[in-house]
Amino acid sequence: MSVTGREARAGWLFLSPWIIGFLAFTAGPMLFSLWLSLTHYDMLRPPTYVGLDNYREALTDERVGTALWNTVFFTALHVPAQVVLALALASLLRRAGRAAGFFRTVVYLPVMTPPVALAALFLLLLNGQNGAINAFLGWFGFTGPNWTTDPTWIKPGLVVMSLWTVGSTAVLYLAALTRVPLERYEAARLDGASPWRQFWHITLPGISGTVYFTVVVNTIASLQVFTEAYAMFFGARAKQSAEGDAALFYVIHLFQEAFGSLRMGYASALAWGLFLVIALVTAVQVRLSRRYVHYEGERP
Amino acid sequence: MKRVGVWAGLLVVALAFGYPFWWLVSASLKDRAHVFDNALLPRPFSPGNYVEVWRAVPLLTWVGNSVAVGLAAAVAATAASAVVAFGFAMFRFPGRDALFGVVLATMMLPAAVTMVPVYLEWHALGLATTQIPLWAQNLFGSAFYIFLLRQFFLGLPGEVFDAAKVDGANAWRLFTALGLPLARPGLVVVFVFELKAAWTDLIKPLIYLREPDLYTLPRGLKAVLDRFGEGGEAQWELVLAASAVATVPMVLLFLVAQRYFVRGTVTQHVE
Numbered sequence: 001m002s003v004t005g006r007e008a009r010a011g012w013l014f015l016s017p018w019i020i021g022f023l024a025f026t027a028g029p030m031l032f033s034l035w036l037s038l039t040h041y042d043m044l045r046p047p048t049y050v051g052l053d054n055y056r057e058a059l060t061d062e063r064v065g066t067a068l069w070n071t072v073f074f075t076a077l078h079v080p081a082q083v084v085l086a087l088a089l090a091s092l093l094r095r096a097g098r099a100a101g102f103f104r105t106v107v108y109l110p111v112m113t114p115p116v117a118l119a120a121l122f123l124l125l126l127n128g129q130n131g132a133i134n135a136f137l138g139w140f141g142f143t144g145p146n147w148t149t150d151p152t153w154i155k156p157g158l159v160v161m162s163l164w165t166v167g168s169t170a171v172l173y174l175a176a177l178t179r180v181p182l183e184r185y186e187a188a189r190l191d192g193a194s195p196w197r198q199f200w201h202i203t204l205p206g207i208s209g210t211v212y213f214t215v216v217v218n219t220i221a222s223l224q225v226f227t228e229a230y231a232m233f234f235g236a237r238a239k240q241s242a243e244g245d246a247a248l249f250y251v252i253h254l255f256q257e258a259f260g261s262l263r264m265g266y267a268s269a270l271a272w273g274l275f276l277v278i279a280l281v282t283a284v285q286v287r288l289s290r291r292y293v294h295y296e297g298e299r300p
Numbered sequence: 301m302k303r304v305g306v307w308a309g310l311l312v313v314a315l316a317f318g319y320p321f322w323w324l325v326s327a328s329l330k331d332r333a334h335v336f337d338n339a340l341l342p343r344p345f346s347p348g349n350y351v352e353v354w355r356a357v358p359l360l361t362w363v364g365n366s367v368a369v370g371l372a373a374a375v376a377a378t379a380a381s382a383v384v385a386f387g388f389a390m391f392r393f394p395g396r397d398a399l400f401g402v403v404l405a406t407m408m409l410p411a412a413v414t415m416v417p418v419y420l421e422w423h424a425l426g427l428a429t430t431q432i433p434l435w436a437q438n439l440f441g442s443a444f445y446i447f448l449l450r451q452f453f454l455g456l457p458g459e460v461f462d463a464a465k466v467d468g469a470n471a472w473r474l475f476t477a478l479g480l481p482l483a484r485p486g487l488v489v490v491f492v493f494e495l496k497a498a499w500t501d502l503i504k505p506l507i508y509l510r511e512p513d514l515y516t517l518p519r520g521l522k523a524v525l526d527r528f529g530e531g532g533e534a535q536w537e538l539v540l541a542a543s544a545v546a547t548v549p550m551v552l553l554f555l556v557a558q559r560y561f562v563r564g565t566v567t568q569h570v571e
Contacts, residue, residue: 007391010471014387015399017380021440026406029417036417043423092313095306103310105558106317112550112561114500116518117543120525121324124536130336132323164320168565175566224410227502236526251412258416259507271413278410 037268054269067253075222090173108167119231122161151246180206226251328540349541362520373498376438384441385449452486489564
């Protein structure tokens with residue numbers, strides 16, 4: 001066999017685990033799911049073909065509307081809050097000098113906390129009567145809301161909780177900030193630019209690629225929010241009324257339809273709905289990025 | 301003056317990010333009447349919560365399950381992703397770059413799309429109520445880790461591999477004798493990342509595990525929350541003790557392998 005033929009054979013052999021896995025756990029399931037979404041299937045009887053019925057039902061399902069609204073609302077609060085706080089944290093950490101390592105550890109540790117433990121902890125910290133967060137607000141004369149029982153405040157409460165895990169984004173910004181050339185700041189200082197102008201005209205363009213990346217990734221993750229909200233407000237926990245509706249996110253609804261009601265066909269249609277929403281949002285962000293994102297080495 | 305502002309800011313950060321941890325551990329050591337008192341130190345001090353939750357639920361079994369599942373998931377993901385990444389980085393053949401494009405594309409696919417059909421596959425195999433679905437998919441590699449390790453392999457000096465080829469080493473030997481040892485930092489990143497992912501995951505255990513004896517720690521913790529976190533009789537001190545048990549190993553792992561976590565997070569940044 002020729003050398004290139006041998007190289008190709010070795011290459012295919014090394015790739016074979018991924019190819020098998022891709023067919024068995026990605027491509028196959030996608031086709032399977034597309035077909036299932038056109039059926040009624042409860043795992044007891046064989047699937048029956050129903051055409052686009054599931055998609056039609058999803059469009060008129062009130063809980064889908066609630067779930068979609070909750071998810072988009074949460075994402076619209078969560079992503080900007082994460083980006084702004086992460087950027088502020090990274091800027092601060094960058095000035096910490098030798099202590100930067102210590103503070104980076106402090107900020108990153110919550111990322112290591114299992115989300116269910118986080119959910120249990122924040123159910124108490126966010127408690128309206130005697131939770132620590134409202135006690136803190138009380139020091140400044142504010143009366144905090146009932147974060148875990150008032151439907152208006154449940155999503156903001158979940159956003160507050162999510163800020164505790166902002167460390168993973170902050171670490172990315174910290175790495176990006178160290179790559180902005182210092183000479184640019186020196187030149188700007190000579191020109192008498194204020195710190196705010198320096199941030200706006202040097203720092204932000206310098207790290208815009210990273211900001212863009214984290215916005216896209218955080219948005220995709222946020223549209224699939226599940227664990228903390230599910231642990232706090234769903235499952236065997238009896239509260240399924242007002243609190244449950246305010247925290248009903250799209251993947252929670254999908255999960256309940258699939259594994260609670262065993263409506264596998266309908267859940268598959270819901271999954272494709274989510275796929276469509278995520279693809280659309282990502283496409284819009286990619287489009288917007290062309291206007292705002294500068295990469296190093298690229299002419300303005 | 302400016303330094304004072306920076307240090308004041310850092311102090312606020314340390315308190316805001318550290319206090320909830322302190323609260324968790326402190327409250328888990330308080331008796332039921334004092335869980336909510338927000339006092340810094342638990343008085344009266346009642347470490348008995350840990351014994352009580354240990355007696356009420358099979359906490360040790362869950363820790364064992366989480367360790368077993370986590371190690372299986374991490375070993376499988378590391379080994380398989382390394383093999384595939386080496387294939388992408390070291391061999392040239394038609395179709396390779398197109399396939400790598402597919403790998404990158406699967407990173408964008410929402411997990412929800414394959415959640416139902418993959419469950420039905422495991423069900424058809426009769427394995428839907430075992431721990432196997434929690435880690436077995438990792439035997440085929442995972443897109444992000446393949447991407448990450450491919451970067452590592454591409455960064456290795458090519459001359460070393462050329463020299464070995466001249467000496468007649470075959471592809472598998474190039475991988476095991478040269479590729480793996482040189483890529484060790486990358487392998488550690490993948491290993492700790494996947495260990496953390498498996499240790500903290502709730503959704504897969506919710507889908508697949510029925511028997512409490514098979515629960516991983518997050519699934520067990522959810523059961524504890526459901527059982528002891530309800531209504532006026534809530535026993536939050538037990539929920540908190542179990543939460544602390546789930547949290548501490550991850551914190552210790554992080555303190556040991558910190559630089560690998562940070563490196564993994566930063567390499568996630570695909571430009």
